[in-house]
Amino acid sequence: MTEEERARGEVRTIEQVGTWSLAKITGLMVVLWGIIIAIPLVALGGPFGASLPVGDVAVLVVGAGLYGTFGGALSAVIYNLAAEVAGGIKIRIE
Numbered sequence: 001m002t003e004e005e006r007a008r009g010e011v012r013t014i015e016q017v018g019t020w021s022l023a024k025i026t027g028l029m030v031v032l033w034g035i036i037i038a039i040p041l042v043a044l045g046g047p048f049g050a051s052l053p054v055g056d057v058a059v060l061v062v063g064a065g066l067y068g069t070f071g072g073a074l075s076a077v078i079y080n081l082a083a084e085v086a087g088g089i090k091i092r093i094e
Contacts, residue, residue, distance in 0.1 A: 009094040015083055019076040026072025027065050034061035 038057045083089075 009092040013088040015088045022076040023073035027069030030068025031065035
């Protein structure tokens, strides 16, 4: 890359997203959000004031992570199909 290209920022296109790569990241993000939300639910109680058992919350967090992983994989497949037609997302890298 030349200094001129670096100064103005190079435009790149995301032509394809790795299915497993996006699935892992999405699943992990959903698990982390689940943990963030679960801590107050266990400590302070559920929506009706009753404390939720840790085991139940753990099952919900793991289930959400699996759902997030599946959703991430499906999103990658759909993006890759759409990118073939539309040409992908253009980003400027500086």
